Amino acid sequence: MESPPRFLHDVAVWLRQHPEIGAFVGLLIVFVGFSLTATRFLTSDSLASILTVAAELGIVSAGITFLMISGEFDLSVGSVLGVAAMVFALTAKAGWPLFLGWIFALLASAGIGFLNGFITVRTGIPSFITTLGTMMFWRGILLAVTGGFPVSYFPSRTPTMFFVLNGCFAGQFRTSALWFLGIIFLLNVILVRTRYGNAVYATGGNRDAARVLGVATDKVKLVNFIISALLAGLAGCIQFARFLSVDPMRGQGLELEAIAAAVIGGTLLTGGAGNLIGTLFGVLLVGMVRSGLVQAGAPAYWYQAFVGVIVVVAVVVNTNLRRWALK
């Protein structure tokens, strides 16, 4: 039998190394679609708007991607976002220096991540269950502490700390977008260029093989749980820096959107495959759909329906591409 043409083989190899290509193509299609239907879509304001919506989701999704590649799951990110924002708000209200309150909020988030990881690794129960439990637990704590009421903080003028976290620059662009892009690229470098990154892939791909190779899989997972919670907490602080108020339901439902974005970007639910560039495309796709639909004048509830379709189509396409590339 004749072997397949050389160039097809090259494409297959390239595809194997770039699972994010599906999300990129989707992004292009949606971009062209909205450019034709929504009149104000191709403006810098519109781009700023997409980035602003994508930034907070993207920071959370970046952490989730890392964790998912190592074969675990985190449903508690929405609650962690709420807890971090609440801690930041309460410490600011109590008169703490903002920087200190911010560090404290991040430490609290990291602590929750450690707890998620510790329970999962120690007891061997699925992280879906661990984090489902902690998601409900921390939401309950938020409601109990606040009695259901929002907590607000009104400084006389915008502090530098808030500008650094989520200030406005160059028109409608916000610093949250810089945090987002910075985190994506930093994590991606760690993932594809360092030994730790290899360990993450190995942990999620084949745990037994990883252990034989000397990868401390439990430790890798624990660290990734902490990264996931830490980034969710950072997103919470970034959101608070703009709105100066946080209600106890903040972040609810975010976990599924963050997982959806990672999955659209080619990260496998089962672990072992994926990267941050895919998540970047996935998050931008979600942000673009949100902004584009609003600008095209569609009622806001269409957004959920649309994202639902995109998730399924993206995963079907990604799975088929992967199968073909591995042949």
Added chain:
Amino acid sequence: MKKVLLLALLLSLVSSVFAAEYTFYIVSHGGPGDPFWGVVMKGMQDAADLLSKGTGDTIKATYLGPAVYSVTELVNMLNSAIAARPQGIVCTITDPAALDEPLRRAISLGIPVIAINVPDPRPAGERIPYLFYVGGDEYLSGIKAAEKMLAVKKPARAVVFIHEVGHAGLELRAKGFIEVMTAAGIPAEKLAIGTAPTQAVDIIRGYFAKHPETDAIFTLGPIGTLPTVTFLKEQGLAGKVMLGCFDLDEVTLKAIKDGIALFTVTQQQYLQGYLPIVWLYLYNKYGFLPANDILTGPGFVDGSNIEKVEQLIKQGYW
């Protein structure tokens, strides 16, 4: 010393013969830890204290509410209140189906029942035959909010930001508002903005890009008010667009003080604790009943009373 004590004992015995004792219960779906219901509890206690002091009768009022929302708990608490055979029960009709049997049983036992906060939505013949309802009216709140805006200025376009589509109370507020605006010949509609603030601002911005003439906004609670105020401030529209809000929180209060929001609608829930106790006493003692339900809302907080209300919030009245 002994004589004084004896005299005091005698006096209290005599007075207890002439003075009556009344026991009332408020059974609510809201936990006592919730600040909203804390205000209701204060109203209840103030009424009981005032009546006890002023009449020489002893009025005992007790608040029962599950710490976490639970209809089963609510019914259990209601049953223990009925078992105490009090002179009156005040209840929120959060779940008419679950509360139907116990409340009808209480009424057939001769216990006067008053509904607060949430009425039985069924028509007169089918609803639980409580004496009357004390609370807010969502639909009327929307109507009054629209009228209050129209009294200031006729807007070019009005929009209601709804953060929880399908929530019956919010939908009624929106309906009342839109009906009045539409009747005044103003294009008015609902916009679903969701509960996530960053996305909400984006949705609002999209709406304003499409309808830049919009100059009247009605938000249905603090979750919708926050992104709206942020949007108006960031886009330099504060004060140029009329904003009406719902409920009291720090962001809403500040927006009124800063001149960003025109007013906020409240249901003055202090009265939902205070008035039923007063009426139960009047009914037990003299047989008085009001002719209608008593509406405690819509009440308004705006530039004219904000300073006072802020002080009173700290004292637990609002």
